């Protein structure tokens with residue numbers, strides 16, 4: 426019999442990639458605000474609910490009795506969180522705490538998706554053991570969620586991606602899709618050249634999640650690509666992979682964007698632990714972008 430996995434935020438970028446990874450041998454119980462892209466299927470079931478309604482969520486979890494929960498849903502609008510801090514702290518801080526408590530109650534593990542924003546970005550790249558120092562409301566709310574699940578006593582894995590990209594349908598925001606659309610329509614784009622990361626390919630992150638569950642690796646894990654690059658360099662690599670001209674990509678500084686929330690500039694996630702302890706190969710950005718191109722079926 427298939428194992429049952431519950432996925433919050435199933436319609437999001439990571440949620441859709443988890444479905445790709447798990448649906449061949451799992452029964453998936455997705456939770457999201459809208460019905461999304463998943464129609465009737467034998468092993469993919471989507472329940473529309475607001476995770477802030479913990480009573481309804483708890484009833485649903487008790488009814489489904491999943492073998493594990495993967496919590497991807499979050500309030501992800503970094504700038505709006507500066508004003509909507511109550512909403513951000515509720516979804517990113519209190520909801521993970523409630524889910525972890527429910528996991529503890531029924532004795533199932535939780536995979537919680539966090540972010541590199543738990544670090545200041547003053548002196549990255551960061552290891553799993555580095556001290557967190559979040560700046561800005563989104564970052565602080567995600568750090569609150571991380572702390573709550575780690576202190577819950579449940580079997581928990583916290584996985585931190587950074588600058589996640591990948592393929593999916595009807596996504597609200599996808600850096601790669603946006604960039605490809607702009608370049609194909611010959612519109613110029615301005616990309617920051619002072620924010621450094623090692624972007625995380627969502628398709629492989631879904632595989633990392635599977636591995637963590639299968640190996641019962643209840644710990645903190647960092648996952649991104651091999652090299653740390655500026656967002657500008659990442660954009661050039663995307664253009665190159667998809668055979669588009671990079672002439673329209675202009676470098677700007679983060680301060681030029683005048684954003685409400687601070688951004689970690691020197692970030693990036695050291696992934697040695699994943700490589701050494703779970704024997705997972707960390708790939709170059711070019712190799713992962715080539716996989717994305719294949720996935721998107723672009724000639």
Ligand SMILES: NC(=O)c1ccc[n+]([C@@H]2O[C@H](COP(=O)([O-])OP(=O)(O)OC[C@H]3O[C@@H](n4cnc5c(N)ncnc54)[C@H](OP(=O)(O)O)[C@@H]3O)[C@@H](O)[C@H]2O)c1
Pocket residue numbers: 433434435436437438439440456457458459474475476477496497498499500501516538539540541567586587588589590596597
């Ligand atoms: N994307 C990145 O660059 C990045 C980087 C580092 C870490 N992360 C973390 O990775 C995780 C997944 O990110 P993602 O990019 O896949 O996010 P996403 O595409 O925004 O997906 C999140 C999903 O959760 C749903 N959701 C939001 N509020 C909900 C609620 N109250 N109840 C039920 N569902 C709700 C959203 O629905 P609506 O769309 O209808 O709101 C959306 O379908 C998040 O925890 C994020 O913090 C992301």
